[in-house]
Amino acid sequence: MNASAAAASVVSCWSCKGPVAGRALFCSVCGAVQGPGAVDHFTRLGLAPGFDIDLGQLERQYFGFQRRLHPDRFAGKSPREKALSQQQATALNEAYETLKDPLKRAAYLLAHRGRPVDLTACGTINDPELLMEQMEKREAIAEAESLDDITRLSAEADAEVLACQCHISAAFNAGDLDAAGHLTLRLKYLAKLAEDARSRKARIARAR
Amino acid sequence: MSYSDKVIDHYENPRNVGSFGKDDKSVGTGLVGAPACGDVMKLQIKVSPEGIIEDAKFKTFGCGSAIASSSLVTEWVKGKTLDEAAQIKNTDIAQELALPPVKIHCSVLAEDAIKAAVADYKKKTEPGDAAAE
Numbered sequence: 001m002n003a004s005a006a007a008a009s010v011v012s013c014w015s016c017k018g019p020v021a022g023r024a025l026f027c028s029v030c031g032a033v034q035g036p037g038a039v040d041h042f043t044r045l046g047l048a049p050g051f052d053i054d055l056g057q058l059e060r061q062y063f064g065f066q067r068r069l070h071p072d073r074f075a076g077k078s079p080r081e082k083a084l085s086q087q088q089a090t091a092l093n094e095a096y097e098t099l100k101d102p103l104k105r106a107a108y109l110l111a112h113r114g115r116p117v118d119l120t121a122c123g124t125i126n127d128p129e130l131l132m133e134q135m136e137k138r139e140a141i142a143e144a145e146s147l148d149d150i151t152r153l154s155a156e157a158d159a160e161v162l163a164c165q166c167h168i169s170a171a172f173n174a175g176d177l178d179a180a181g182h183l184t185l186r187l188k189y190l191a192k193l194a195e196d197a198r199s200r201k202a203r204i205a206r207a208r
Numbered sequence: 209m210s211y212s213d214k215v216i217d218h219y220e221n222p223r224n225v226g227s228f229g230k231d232d233k234s235v236g237t238g239l240v241g242a243p244a245c246g247d248v249m250k251l252q253i254k255v256s257p258e259g260i261i262e263d264a265k266f267k268t269f270g271c272g273s274a275i276a277s278s279s280l281v282t283e284w285v286k287g288k289t290l291d292e293a294a295q296i297k298n299t300d301i302a303q304e305l306a307l308p309p310v311k312i313h314c315s316v317l318a319e320d321a322i323k324a325a326v327a328d329y330k331k332k333t334e335p336g337d338a339a340a341e
Contacts, residue, residue, distance in 0.1 A: 192246030
């Protein structure tokens with residue numbers, strides 16, 4: 001599916017007018033740098049779309065591409081090629097930043113599959129169970145005084161983040177986008193909780 | 209982005225922080241969250257038998273604007289009837305605190321919280337529903 005989608009998006013090279021793949025950095029005919037094509041973040045980085053990605057492969061692809069776009073390589077090129085290489089670098093950067101973060105990756109994948117969850121809009125959520133749980137845990141973190149207590153709470157919060165990521169993976173693999181959406185919202189709260197616990201822990205550790 | 213003086217004042221000296229017992233029959237509790245920030249806000253009202261809000265408390269885990277919005281609402285609702293309180297608009301909160309556009313959702317959160325608290329109180333005191341809790 002991935003290969004055919006990528007093959008389907010063939011455009012003309014701006015320089016030699018030859019055919020070039022939508023995700024290609026350079027024209028295979030004339031070698032000119034291409035602007036970022038209209039492809040999804042996974043395709044841009046040469047990965048199969050899905051929640052479970054090989055982070056090592058993501059790093060290798062990203063840094064490999066960025067090396068080929070390094071400004072030093074374009075010092076003697078035309079202004080157009082300089083500009084295109086920068087646009088490519090920006091697009092790759094955005095794709096990388098989105099995919100390496102499990103929360104952003106889940107939200108992006110949901111939107112990609114046509115079931116967006118809104119993690120940025122004004123709306124409020126009505127999920128009493130999640131909110132009650134989060135309120136209690138945030139209170140426990142705020143009230144923790146000893147390093148032992150906050151270390152335990154922080155470890156619990158980190159473990160919950162990982163567990164939630166496993167559930168998100170399972171939901172995507174089962175094609176259950178409703179569950180994936182719900183869990184992604186939960187992950188947003190858990191990430192906040194874990195961050196809160198970490199900063200409280202740092203404060204308590206400093207005060208000792 | 210800089211916070212207005214009013215936001216800073218409410219953030220540094222939040223009014224009415226705390227909790228009432230949520231099983232108290234004269235207490236209405238609103239619990240809401242905004243996924244944009246991962247915020248949680250609890251707003252509670254204590255209502256007289258005549259239906260006047262006598263006291264209000266809040267507990268918010270969130271940014272300065274969310275804390276200020278809920279703090280301001282607890283001040284505003286005291287002495288109001290339930291219906292008056294439920295009519296508080298996020299735009300009034302945002303205007304009073306001079307919230308920047310990116311923080312408007314914090315005032316939406318506070319509006320939803322007071323509405324939820326009023327609804328919770330009304331549900332508790334509905335005739336014939338005395339057995340609930």
